[in-house]
Amino acid sequence: MDMASFKKRTTTTHPFLALLETATWPCALILITLILLNSLHEEQPAEPLTIRGPNLHERPCDELYVVTEGETLHSISDKCHDPFILEENPHIHDPDDVFPGLVIKITQTSKSL
DSSP, rough: OOOHHHHHHHHHHOOHHHHHHHHHHHHHHHHHHHHHHHHHHHOOOOOOOOOOOGGGGGOOOOSEOOOOOTOHHHHHHHHTTOOOHHHHHHTOOOTOOOOTTTTEEOOOOOOOO
């Protein structure tokens, strides 16, 4: 049995295979085109959230807090409702020696205390 007679017999007995064979190349080309177009698309990096100036007091108090310029332990304690900052952060030896970038632990208490 030669290849031509096999191909003719396959397409005549299985019309679905004939349809599948004719649709394979266009589908493959469309798929390759979509992959190439997607690989060319550049995603813009998200801009970091920077809070400065008058919005500084609106910054949230998370469990770990990073001190920014102009803040003191007293101002952070008032803003975050944590009167025990010194007790919870043994790495702070001097309450006046607070600098931007210092990471402190915050345990918020209710405002009524």
